[in-house]
Amino acid sequence: MSSTTSSDDRRDAVVIIGNFDGVHLGHQAVLNAVSRLSRSRGLRPTLLTFEPHPAVTLGRKPPALLTSLERKLELMEQSCPSIHVVVREFTSEFAKQSPEQFVRGVLVDELRTAVVMVGMNFQFGHQRSGSFGDLERFGAEYGFAAIAEPLVSDSEGPWSSTRVRSRIATGDLVGAQAILGRPHMLSGRVVLGDQRGRQIGFPTCNIVPVHEALPPHGVYAALVDRVDRAAGTVHALAAGVANIGLRPTVADGKDAPLLEVHLFGLDQDLYDTELRVHLMKHLRPERRFPSFDALKRQIAEDAQEGRRLLTGWEPDPTTEGAWY
Numbered sequence: 001m002s003s004t005t006s007s008d009d010r011r012d013a014v015v016i017i018g019n020f021d022g023v024h025l026g027h028q029a030v031l032n033a034v035s036r037l038s039r040s041r042g043l044r045p046t047l048l049t050f051e052p053h054p055a056v057t058l059g060r061k062p063p064a065l066l067t068s069l070e071r072k073l074e075l076m077e078q079s080c081p082s083i084h085v086v087v088r089e090f091t092s093e094f095a096k097q098s099p100e101q102f103v104r105g106v107l108v109d110e111l112r113t114a115v116v117m118v119g120m121n122f123q124f125g126h127q128r129s130g131s132f133g134d135l136e137r138f139g140a141e142y143g144f145a146a147i148a149e150p151l152v153s154d155s156e157g158p159w160s161s162t163r164v165r166s167r168i169a170t171g172d173l174v175g176a177q178a179i180l181g182r183p184h185m186l187s188g189r190v191v192l193g194d195q196r197g198r199q200i201g202f203p204t205c206n207i208v209p210v211h212e213a214l215p216p217h218g219v220y221a222a223l224v225d226r227v228d229r230a231a232g233t234v235h236a237l238a239a240g241v242a243n244i245g246l247r248p249t250v251a252d253g254k255d256a257p258l259l260e261v262h263l264f265g266l267d268q269d270l271y272d273t274e275l276r277v278h279l280m281k282h283l284r285p286e287r288r289f290p291s292f293d294a295l296k297r298q299i300a301e302d303a304q305e306g307r308r309l310l311t312g313w314e315p316d317p318t319t320e321g322a323w324y
Contacts, residue, residue, distance in 0.1 A: 016117045066212060214257060
């Protein structure tokens, strides 16, 4: 094998590889590093990611999702506007590639890699048999450099998607936000509900299904964005309170968890609208009430507390009118 390249096969990309679920502060640090390196060397910043999650293809249960592919791409572009993202379909055939087949076919032939930047614990190829040392060796052979980017850490260890999922699962939204750099977001389309919220004076938008990781059932202060697909925009819609759970007071508790959001000062038909719900603070656990009147009084208290917490909040100036 030869590492000789022609003018038509020149290496001109700095490549980072990973799932990047959540695009948390650790991911953002890597994106900033590849941006700086690409500028200093006159190379193209390129990110290689996979869809679906490799665990799905390999028949294992995937980790809870932090961000959809679309949201992930959006956040990557916010962090590194010049990044070129390559989404590789992770098929069973792709998973069977040897480490060298992956290097030669993807990094060398497809991406024209001059530098590949990964974590020191990076593994690749069939059954994750390739190590960072193998990547360095292949780089010497095929004409690219391999760089191990140190993981960004705090006193509890490296920032990771696993840590974010753990925080969300226990209801620690503040801890999750500290790693994400923004609130955790749930998204989906508004579906027709049973109108019970409207009957007691608190109309809600019902969103089912929700694909992102759910925190414990309960009530949360939330900021809600509306996605306009036709215009290609996302803009702040309203603040509100979100309930996640089985609605034990009004339902039999046998359905899948429902996300319903009461929006402050907004009563309009949002059926089939796509919403993004940013969970700002946990207000209380979900519980069963003895009557609709008791439920109504509690929702009024939740709304009052949510308004207090979210008063004065402004959309992020970097998102062209969206909350986040």
